[in-house]
Amino acid sequence: MLKRVQLACISIMIGPLLQHPAQAADVVLYSSNDVETVAKVVEQFEKQNPAIKVSVVRAGTGALMQRIKAEAANPLGDIFWSGGISTISAFQDQFQPYNSPEESAVPAQYRSKQGLWLGTNTHVSVLMANLRQAPGGQAPKGWNDLADPKWKGKIVIPDPQFSSASYVALYGLSKLVSPGVYAQIIRNAVIVGTTSAAYQGVANGEFAIAVTMEYAAYQYVAGQLDSVKLVYPAEGTFLSPEGMALIRGGKHPSEARKLFDFLASKPVQTEIFKSAFRRPLRIDIDVSKMSALPALDNIKVIALDASQMEAARAEFLSQWRQIVASK
Template identity: 70%
Template sequence: MLRLLPKLCLFLIFAGRLAQACAGEVVLYSSNNVETVNQVVDQFTKENPDIKVSVVRAGTGALMQRIKAEAANPLGDIFWSGGLSTIGEFRDQFQPHESAQAAAIPPAYRGPNGLWLGTNVHVTVLMANLRQTPGGQPPGGWADLADPKWKGKIVIPDPERSSASFVALYGLQKLLGNEVLAKVARNAVIVGTTSAAYEGVAKGEFAVVVTMEYAAYEYVAGGLKEIKLVYPAEGTFLSPEGMALIKGAKHPQEARRLYEFLAAGKTQIEVFKSAYRRPLRTDIDVSRLAELPALSSIKVVALDDARMGTERAAFIAQWRQSVNAR
């Protein structure tokens, strides 16, 4: 038996190295925050110990440009997640995949021939700090923000830097016109980042911010009773996000396994519980998981993503003019 030990040890070392050499790998490009990405990757590797996940994090725009620049020699395998309008602009860089989970996603959020798949949606809301609002009352809708009583009390992220702010203000213009938009611009304080805006309201520096549902709800869930989410009476706007497989990826099989994991209901429920990213799956009712309304009960104003993209530069120029005219 003792004579066999060296051979057994050599065999185990060889088997371990062979298993390591045969282990799969997948490179994930993601614009999600560190906590959300780490949570998902940890769970995936627990369920798929034969696959190593490497993560590259950056903004959606930067990652799209990187994927395009690497087209001849892709270094990433899968992108998760960014605005569907942005993914659509770079559709030539992605590989179709007919997901087993696709049936749970409304057709409007699926790419042609499975080119991308919607994962979650940001709902535009007004986040109000009732300790700072006039009379302790939040605004009821977009038109209220044009009232002079809100001057200096509204904070809005720069729409040139914040895609969520751009969607909200572009939608506001389409819904109520240039005059109301200009009045809102005159009342608002403009800041450089989305986080600086909603953090300013949470700290009581401002009364109201135009922001995303998940960011505002974190404070409600955290116990700040003075924070209230307002879904504007005139209607609000959606910013759907999704994922896609990178064309010519070096690890296509592993990428498809990660894709299916990210699309699965249990994964999206866990992401919602930790980060309040509202799933697009029709079989998940977030009103049963948190004190948020079901998506079907929210008045939504549809926006044309393609038109919004082509009109972006002109809108930003107009917004700048309105802000400078104050």
């Protein structure tokens, strides 16, 4: 146990891993999802599969991808759930093909053609508005509005160097609006180091607008914080789909496939949405029937090429730093 913790000093070990050493029937789950969500689904899985115990290693997606790569000669994990599909794709050599019986419910664009990963949920980039802090009590209607001088210092944006969701939103925004508008939006904004600092800042009234993820903003709407409103920009917005994969060479392939199917299933995806508002990619789950959120088909989405976006990361971030430095 101590060796595993030392190997994963960047990780937080939670749930069953703290309760018992790994046994022959254990499956090791690497996850970047929040602690509460992971603990809940692990508990449900173990109740339905009492012969299988789940050990969990939790950390950020990037850190876990690097760990999986470093362990390739002797994999210690069995399954990864869940992180950005573009990031998973960049490490696809580390994953084992598997065609789950649940995959037919997921649109083809969110599935690996080789069966190396399967989409689970998607984040939607939104503007989170605090109407008490917004000029005139009015939320912006779209991205272009944020270039107006009246929003200077009232917008908060997570640094895309540290937030993958912010990177998707800003990369997409740079393709959608003119270079001048894009630069002015950044100059109007306060840049923070974490995603949570942005949406919490708006909820607490420190800022009027956050560029953030739908699920993070909606938790305040669902909690009946009347001052908070979600804006789906009129020009269109962007998706950050997430997925999961079986680790190549994992020592418990049968147990890992069972957990994979469980995590991809309609009941589990439905429960995750109800508790954490993470929008499922399954076409047989309509979140508009369970919440005040619109169905995905009713959101104007601007498609982004995940491979191009990943390839452009270094150049984009370099340009980002230049604009921020010129503020």
